[in-house]
Amino acid sequence: MTPALAPVEVAPPPAANDPGVPAVVPQPAEEAAPNAVFVELLGNGLLYSINYERRLLAWNLGLRAGASFFTDKISSASGSGSLVLASFPLVVSYFLGPPRHKLELGLGATILYVGASSDSTGTKYEGSVSGLGVAATAVIGYRYMPRGRGVTLGAGFTPLLRETKGFLPWGGVSAGYAF
Secondary structure, X not given: OOOOOOOOOOOOOOOOOOOOOOOOOOOOOOOEOOEEEEEEEEHHHOOEEEEEEEEEHHHOEEEEEEEEEEEEEEEEOOEEEEEEEEEEEEEEEEEEOOOOEEEEEEEEEEEEEEEEOOOOOOOOOOOOXXXXXXXXXXXXXXXXXXXXOEEEXXXXXXXXXXXXXXXXXXXXXXEEEEO
């Protein structure tokens, strides 16, 4: 003899307008920020640079332009003057990886200006690298990119290659804001 099965009551699903049930509305995923402004210490700008980057999200590309300016007084037994170094890094980067943690691979050029002034005695400070020049540069590094607006961080190997001075193994770190 088999025992009789008791009927099971099934509760109807709650009504969508029932105030006792919180409504769950799916939120769309926040898109990555297409712009960033950041400061890079060392890196493609040599000593430092202030950069703007526009990301082309559909192609995982970033187009960056930066600038830096440095001046220092020079003195010797024969006189004094000042040294000027200006750099303008221009880099195109490709980003690989998950939405927030990216491998950055980039190529570009850094426009350099090195100059020295003379003092009132006419002492002129010049070197073999004075004037305007261009160095090829690259980026192999890590970049943290927030979803939406927020802090962006990076670190990488940023070598420079200049015909007159050869290869400079270099690196840098960056911090800024994506929007």
